[in-house]
Amino acid sequence: MSTTTVRASRRADTPAVRVGPLARAARRFGVRMVAPSALLLVVLLAIPSLLTVAYSVHKVPSNGASLGEFVGFDNFAVVLSSPVFWSSMRTTLIFSAGFVVLSTVIGLATAVLLNQEFVGRSFARALLIVPWAMPWLVLGILWRWYADGSVGGLNSLLLTLGVIDDYQEFLADPTSALLLTIVAAVWRQASFAGILFLSGLQTLPAELNEAAELDGAGIWGRFLHITLAWLRPVLITVTVLNVIYAFLQFDVIFAMTQGGPGDATQVLSILIYRQLFVVTNIGLGSALAVVLGALALVGGLVTVKLLYSSESR
Amino acid sequence: MRSNATQRSQRLPALGRRAFLKASGGGLLLAAAGPALLSACGSGGGSQEAWEGPISMLGWDFQPDMIKQLVADWSAESGHEVDVAILPNVGYSAAIQTRLRGGDKIDLFYNFAYNSRKFIEEGWASTLNDLPGIDDLVADLFESSRERHVTPEGDIISVPYFSAVHTLHYNERMLQEAGLSAPPTTLQETYEQSKAIADAGLVSSPYVAYWVKEFCEEYLHTYLLAEGITAFDDDGNPVFADDPKTEGVFEWWQTMYREGLAPASVLNDDPGKLSNEMAQGNAAFFVLHHYFLTSIRDLAGPESENVLLAPVTAQNHTLQIGEVLQMGANDNEEARAAIWELMKYYGWKDGEGRYSVFTEWAKAAGLAAPYPGFFTDPDVVEAFPDYYDLSQLSQIFDTGSKVVPARTSAWYPDFQAKVGDVVHALLLGEITPKDTVAQLADAATSAQGSGGL
Numbered sequence: 001m002s003t004t005t006v007r008a009s010r011r012a013d014t015p016a017v018r019v020g021p022l023a024r025a026a027r028r029f030g031v032r033m034v035a036p037s038a039l040l041l042v043v044l045l046a047i048p049s050l051l052t053v054a055y056s057v058h059k060v061p062s063n064g065a066s067l068g069e070f071v072g073f074d075n076f077a078v079v080l081s082s083p084v085f086w087s088s089m090r091t092t093l094i095f096s097a098g099f100v101v102l103s104t105v106i107g108l109a110t111a112v113l114l115n116q117e118f119v120g121r122s123f124a125r126a127l128l129i130v131p132w133a134m135p136w137l138v139l140g141i142l143w144r145w146y147a148d149g150s151v152g153g154l155n156s157l158l159l160t161l162g163v164i165d166d167y168q169e170f171l172a173d174p175t176s177a178l179l180l181t182i183v184a185a186v187w188r189q190a191s192f193a194g195i196l197f198l199s200g201l202q203t204l205p206a207e208l209n210e211a212a213e214l215d216g217a218g219i220w221g222r223f224l225h226i227t228l229a230w231l232r233p234v235l236i237t238v239t240v241l242n243v244i245y246a247f248l249q250f251d252v253i254f255a256m257t258q259g260g261p262g263d264a265t266q267v268l269s270i271l272i273y274r275q276l277f278v279v280t281n282i283g284l285g286s287a288l289a290v291v292l293g294a295l296a297l298v299g300g301l302v303t304v305k306l307l308y309s310s311e312s313r
Numbered sequence: 314m315r316s317n318a319t320q321r322s323q324r325l326p327a328l329g330r331r332a333f334l335k336a337s338g339g340g341l342l343l344a345a346a347g348p349a350l351l352s353a354c355g356s357g358g359g360s361q362e363a364w365e366g367p368i369s370m371l372g373w374d375f376q377p378d379m380i381k382q383l384v385a386d387w388s389a390e391s392g393h394e395v396d397v398a399i400l401p402n403v404g405y406s407a408a409i410q411t412r413l414r415g416g417d418k419i420d421l422f423y424n425f426a427y428n429s430r431k432f433i434e435e436g437w438a439s440t441l442n443d444l445p446g447i448d449d450l451v452a453d454l455f456e457s458s459r460e461r462h463v464t465p466e467g468d469i470i471s472v473p474y475f476s477a478v479h480t481l482h483y484n485e486r487m488l489q490e491a492g493l494s495a496p497p498t499t500l501q502e503t504y505e506q507s508k509a510i511a512d513a514g515l516v517s518s519p520y521v522a523y524w525v526k527e528f529c530e531e532y533l534h535t536y537l538l539a540e541g542i543t544a545f546d547d548d549g550n551p552v553f554a555d556d557p558k559t560e561g562v563f564e565w566w567q568t569m570y571r572e573g574l575a576p577a578s579v580l581n582d583d584p585g586k587l588s589n590e591m592a593q594g595n596a597a598f599f600v601l602h603h604y605f606l607t608s609i610r611d612l613a614g615p616e617s618e619n620v621l622l623a624p625v626t627a628q629n630h631t632l633q634i635g636e637v638l639q640m641g642a643n644d645n646e647e648a649r650a651a652i653w654e655l656m657k658y659y660g661w662k663d664g665e666g667r668y669s670v671f672t673e674w675a676k677a678a679g680l681a682a683p684y685p686g687f688f689t690d691p692d693v694v695e696a697f698p699d700y701y702d703l704s705q706l707s708q709i710f711d712t713g714s715k716v717v718p719a720r721t722s723a724w725y726p727d728f729q730a731k732v733g734d735v736v737h738a739l740l741l742g743e744i745t746p747k748d749t750v751a752q753l754a755d756a757a758t759s760a761q762g763s764g765g766l
Contacts, residue, residue, distance in 0.1 A: 063435040064414040084734075084766040149578050150586075169577035174741065260526045261580040262737035271766060277407035279727045280414070281764050288766075 049293075055286035062280035075287035084263070084271070085288070091178065092267040092292075095253075096246035096299070098182040099189065103242050104235070106186060107193025112227065114194070115201040125198070131191040140255025143184035147171050147256070174264030177257050181265050185252045189245060193238045200234035201227070236307045240300045247296035268292045364647040367394035368655060371409060371422040373402040379677055383670050387658050393651045406726075413437040419641045420652045421659075426461050426637050426716075429471045431723040438639040441469040444653045450661050455710050458683035460718040461635055465547065470721070472660035475674055476635035476683040477602035478709045479535040479625055482609060486619040487515050487597040498627035500539065500565045503598065507574040510597045518576035519597035520569055521587045524740065525580065526733025533732055533753070534632045534717050535600065536562045541629040545719035549761055554754035563739055563746035570740040580737060584608070592617045600625055602634065603706060604679035610700060622702070624713060633714035635683055672696045683710060727760035 056075055060068040079085050114125050131139070146152050149169035158164045170176040204227065212222050228235070250269040253259065259266035259274075268288060275285030372380050377399045384395045400408050406425055413419065413435075424432060432438040441447050447469055451459060454473075462471050481503075483496045488506070491513040497503040503520070510519040522532060537544050537553055540562055544553045553559045569575045576596075579587075588605055590596040592614030599605065599620075609620045625631045638660045640652050661684075663669040668687050674680040676696040687693055688707035697703055719725060732753065739749040759765040 061435070062410070062414065062431070063437060064416075065436070078763065078765055082766040144581075149576075169581075172577040172580045257581065258526055260733070260737055262741055262743060263734050266734070273407070274730055275766070277411055278730050279764070280410050281727070284764060284766070 052286045052289050052293075055282050056290045057287075058283055060282035060286070062282065064282075068283070071283065075283045076291070078284060079287050079291060085268075087263055088266050088268050088271045091263070091265065092247065092269075092295075094178065095182055095185075095249065095265075095267055096243065098179075099185055099246040099249065100239065100242045102182065102186040103189035103193050104239055106190035107238065108197050108231075108235075110190065110194035111197030111201055112223070114198055128191050128194050128198070131188045132195065134188060136185075136188065136249075136251035137255050139184060139188055140252040143180065143187075143252070144171065144256045147180050171257055172261055174261055177261060177264050181253045181256050184256060185246075185249055188252075189242060193242065196234050196238050197231060200231045204230045232307070236304060239303050239307060243299040243303050244296050247292060247299055268295070364645045364651075366648075366651065367396045368420045368648070368652055369396045369398070369418065369641075370655070371398050371400065371412075371419045373405045373423055374399050375402060376677055379673065383659065383673060384655075387655055390664070391651070391654060393655070395655065410437075418643070420643055420648065421641065421655060422639055423474055424471065424637050424639045426471070426635060427720050427725050427729055429461075429637055429639060430464060430721045431726060432639060433468070433470050434723045436642055438470070439642050439649075441472070441640060441653070441656075442467075444649070446657060450657065453661070453684050453686060455683050455685055457633060457711065457714055458635065458716060461633075461683075461716045461721060462637065464721070465718070471637035471639045472656050473683050474636045474638045474660060475671070475680040476633065476710070477604055477681055478633050478706070478714045479531070479600060479631045480603045480606075480709070481623045481625050482591060482599040482601070482606055482620050483623055484591065484594070484597045484616055484619050485621050486616065487519070487594075490515055496621075496623040497598075498624075500536070500562070500626065504565065504569065504574070507569070507598060508572075511574060516595055516597055518573055520575045521582070521590050521596040521599050522575060522579055523582070523584050523587060523601050524570075524575070524736070525582070526737060528733075529736040530729045530732040531632060531634060532600075533736065534720070535625060536566070538630040538632055538715055538717075539626040544717055545757070547718075549719050549722055549724070549757075551754040551757035554750050559750050560746045563749045566736070567739055567742065567746060571742055580740065588612060589614065591620050603681070603701075603709075606700065607679035607698065610698065621700070622705070624709060631709060631714045633683070633710060633716050635716070668693060681706065681710070685711065724761045727764055728757050731756040731760070 054067060057070060057072055058068045059071050059074075060066075110128065114121065114128065118124075134142075147154050147170045149155060149167050149172070154170065155164070155167045159167070168176070170180050208226050208230075209222055212226055217225070248269060249267060250273065253265050253267060254270060254273070257265045259270040269292065272285050272288045272292060275281045275288060277285075279285075370384065380399065381397050384397050387393075388395050405423075406428060409419075409422060409424070410428075413432075422438075424438070429438070433440060450472060451463060451469060454462065458473070458476065462473070463469050481496060487510055488494075488496065491506070491510045493506050493509060497506050507519045511517055524532065534544055537559065540558045542553050542556045542558050542562070544551070546552045570577075570579075576582075582590075584601060584605060585608070587596070587599055587601070588608040589612055591599050591609045592612035594614065594616035599609075603622060606620065606622055610617050638656055640649070640656060643649055643652065658664070659670050661668075668682060668684070668690055669692075671680070671682040671684075671687055672690070672692045673696075674682075675693055679697065679701065681687065685707065688703050688710075694703060720729075735744070735749055735752045735756065738744045738752075739746065744752065
């Protein structure tokens with residue numbers, strides 16, 4: 001369908017409205033009402049972003065007295081030539097992949113489950129909000145205790161299930177520490193995804209599934225071609241948000257491991273925190289932040305592109 | 314849907330421009346005129362140039378009620394008002410730097426010694442050279458402690474908030490049960506005794522240490538000094554890399570961890586948990602600041618009474634640490650004089666020449682002050698619990714410990730931030746002791762150069 005056709009059909013559907021001076025004044029009034037908050041948003045987003053970009057090409061003094069000496073792309077050269085950066089990038093990508101996939105899939109599964117009729121459904125739906133209502137930092141501290149090798153409940157649970165035969169120090173092992181930070185972050189994000197998916201599912205007309213069932217479609221077929229197809233716009237939103245949250249994740253990891261053991265969970269945001277707030281190398285920290293921002297942007301755009309192209313297919 | 318919305322819009326009065334302006338006009342007028350009216354009625358328009366206080370003070374959350382009480386006592390006596398703000402200890406360094414960078418004016422603040430020279434260079438703190446009585450304060454310090462507060466150029470940059478020495482906390486009963494007559498005096502003996510205690514089945518991992526990333530740098534110096542290794546020369550060069558004994562220290566660390574003589578959890582454990590491990594009898598050795606003996610005893614665990622202090626090693630030195638008080642950048646002479654009075658009281662002696670603040674810290678937590686006179690002051694002697702051997706502690710401060718002057722250099726926080734990654738990689742067996750020496754030397758060199766990640 002071409003753009004012209006859409007415009008034409010919309011014009012045909014829309015009743016003709018006479019735009020008089022009163023209506024124009026009302027529109028202007030509306031614009032003026034929205035303008036301050038829109039301006040505030042632009043300022044709050046644009047100024048820090050522009051400052052970060054400006055800092056990234058300067059050797060900025062720690063005390064913030066001036067922008068400092070212009071150094072071009074030197075800070076980026078330091079970042080890109082550092083093995084610490086590439087190791088952190090690898091950790092960030094692993095963390096992000098795990099975070100995005102698990103929180104999307106678990107969120108979707110939870111929503112599908114909570115969309116069924118069962119006793120206590122309202123209570124279960126109310127519980128879904130609990131992880132999302134918890135601040136990331138508190139969540140990190142809770143999971144740190146939960147994963148503790150002496151007093152944590154995770155060991156007890158896994159021991160009871162027969163998964164382990166002795167208490168383990170999960171956060172002292174590089175692999176399990178990374179895995180646990182992913183699981184902890186997913187625990188919260190999946191609830192957010194679940195809420196969005198559930199709201200999408202509630203708009204799905206029951207007749208569609210009933211008709212498909214009558215036509216002989218199985219559970220998997222109905223899920224794939226009706227439920228998932230209906231949820232595609234929500235899926236795109238959820239996935240893009242998950243990608244952005246993944247790249248910017250800091251609190252949970254910092255509270256659980258501070259990036260350790262070694263550099264096992266040192267994602268880029270922790271590296272940025274260290275440069276900006278501990279070492280106060282503002283130029284280098286800003287260059288890292290620009291790289292991370294670009295990564296999150298590209299990640300989000302690629303996700304949108306992939307999901308939209310699969311939709312058009 | 315559309316019809317419902319239409320109906321709703323018909324029922325509700327529309328918010329038009331006129332209605333909005335009518336409703337908000339009065340409010341806006343009041344809001345605009347209010348402050349002007351209030352200021353006209355309130356302040357008498359006094360001079361802004363004369364300093365009237367209050368003094369703003371920032372500290373971290375170690376016994377915040379005690380901090381407020383001590384300051385309130387001083388305020389009551391001096392007549393100067395003090396606004397005390399407390400931040401969490403974890404992340405304090407980042408938080409204070411962010412505040413100062415954002416333009417906060419803080420007159421007096423706690424600081425980590427490793428940040429002190431950097432803060433002077435950034436203009437966030439001022440030197441104390443010309444203040445009345447400062448020379449007496451410096452002369453009163455242990456000679457070993459002076460380099461923490463006085464730069465090689467002679468600038469006095471801070472006064473003590475508290476001080477401590479790294480010591481070995483050991484469980485005497487476990488040693489006896491394992492057939493050991495005295496605590497270890499070398500790193501090799503520490504290894505052998507840990508093994509003996511583990512082999513005797515007393516505890517599986519007898520040695521605990523605060524090996525979290527942020528703290529590894531302190532341990533680095535504790536163990537280098539224990540082996541008689543100089544970490545940095547006067548120019549800040551990492552000469553530890555040239556000393557063949559350094560690799561031996563890292564081999565010892567790796568062995569202790571890899572052989573399970575230290576529990577795997579030490580990479581994440583906080584000192585509270587480690588103190589509890591000693592109190593409960595889950596560990597036999599614990600190296601950290603001397604005052605953790607108070608924590609262990611106060612926990613009143615089954616083994617608390619059996620824990621005693623000894624030097625980390627007998628032959629060489631240990632690390633003397635001390636966090637500091639710094640004066641913010643304030644040009645007003647009157648303000649500086651008042652802040653200095655508070656600093657003297659809080660970091661040295663009160664108006665009657667007594668170590669009254671330090672006495673309270675000693676009583677509350679076993680903290681020490683880096684003044685020889687502190688250890689012989691009758692009030693202090695009475696304040697310290699009797700399980701402390703004050704003459705031993707005083708001797709460690711005097712001749713058995715060093716402060717590592719490079720730790721206050723402006724480049725040092727960059728190095729400090731990198732040590733944890735390297736040490737953890739060593740403990741986890743990801744790099745060899747030889748690589749550890751090289752990587753730490755590189756980290757020190759790069760910190761003094763352009764920085765880097």
